[in-house]
Structure formats: C-alpha cells, structure tokens
Amino acid sequence: MENVDLKMRNVVFFDGVCHLCNGFVDAIISRDPNHRFLFAPLQGTTAEELLSPQERESLDTVIYYEAGKTYHRSAAVLKILSGLGGVYGVSRIGWIIPGFIRDILYKIVAKNRYSWFGKRDFCRLPTANERSYLLP
Template identity: 45%
Template structure:
C-alpha cells in the first residue's frame, strides 16, 4: 500500500446501494485516495472499534475514516463526494450548507429503506483483482 495520505470508506457489503456507491467512488477517484472495507469484515469491525464506534451487525451508515476521525451518515457521504473528481466536490460542499439534522434525517430515511428499494446480496461484493489492493 502506498504511503500517500488516504481515507477509508466502511460500507455495508451486502447492500446494493452501498456497493453501487463504492463503485461510483472508484470510478471518480482517479488518484486512488480511498480504500474500502466492508462493515461486516474483520478489518471493518476493527476500524470501528479503533475509532470508538460499536461494531455493527446491521450497518446503518457509510463511515468515512479520514485524518484520524470517523465521520458517519451525511457527513461521511458528503465528505467522500468532496474528494471526487468531475464536479462532485462541489456537490459535496453544497450539500454541507444544509443543516446536519436535516441531511441526516434524509440519510436515515434512505438507510432504513435501502434493502427494500435497492435490494441486498447474500454475500459481500468482491473486488476485481485490479481493485483488490484498495480493499482491506
């Protein structure tokens, strides 16, 4: 792994919406800044504990671990967008103009319904051999 600064995205590995988000990030992260770990994995659970968060059996948020801090809910999603190319940084910045309680309410609504609306897999998504180095 490179010694360049990076951040880690923890995601629900069986959620189709979350897997789509990871693939979207990979597509728009030309610099390879982000690494990834499923919340269901041992690496994901250890990162949660290391940042004072409870290990999750039913994940309810994408988590962004960056600069020694863990960001959850809308702060995580918008923080990721701010680092992406193609104008997504502007979207992330503009999104943060809304009060967090409103952003998180919308985030939680989507999170509660994500399996119903987008479906789920029986097992965690596996990266291609080319992407495997970016996954913990």
C-alpha cells in the same frame, strides 16, 4: 499494508451486502483515479481494527475514516464526494444544510435500502481492478 499506514489512509466503510452501498463504492472507485480512497465492509477485519463496536453494528450508515476521525451518514457522503474533487467539489455546498436535516433523508433511504435496491447473500468479491481498493 501495515497498521500505521492504514490509520493514515482514507477508508470508506460500507454495508458489504447492500446493493446500494456496493453501487456507491463502484461509483467512487470509477471516479478515483488518484486512488485516494480505500474501502472495507463494516462486517470485516479492517472495521474491527479502526472502528468502535457501536460503529460496526451500524450497518445502516456509511462511515468515512480519515486520519483517525470518523464521519457518519450524510457527513461521510459529503466528505467522500468533495474528496473526489472536480465537479464533485460542488458537494461542499451541502455543508450549509444542518446535519440533522441532511440525515433525515439519509435515514429514510438507509431504512429502505434493502427493499428498494436489494441485498446480497454475502459481501462483495472484488474484481481484479478493485483488489487494490478493497480491504478485508
């Protein structure tokens, strides 16, 4: 995939060793029949290309990249869910809650995600069906 094309795609960056984060990726892939989203670990080369060094160091947040703009934490989750359409469009209601309030809950979960959900020893290896979704 050429760089120009990649910069125009919707990329979800996640902590590649976090079980919760990988579960979120699995859930989105299974609900994305139109292949709207691509996924890349924050520890990977795609993150190096599209994100700032500070963003790549923030392993405690999901980052959503959409046409050159990045969304973090709860804003990223809301953008991703609403992008799935259908019943997930209801997530747009979440925007009425101020971001700093939404992010309080997000940060609590992020801080405890390894102890609550576990951690992998290495980044996920894609299945054959996932290969077209996952970037390095």
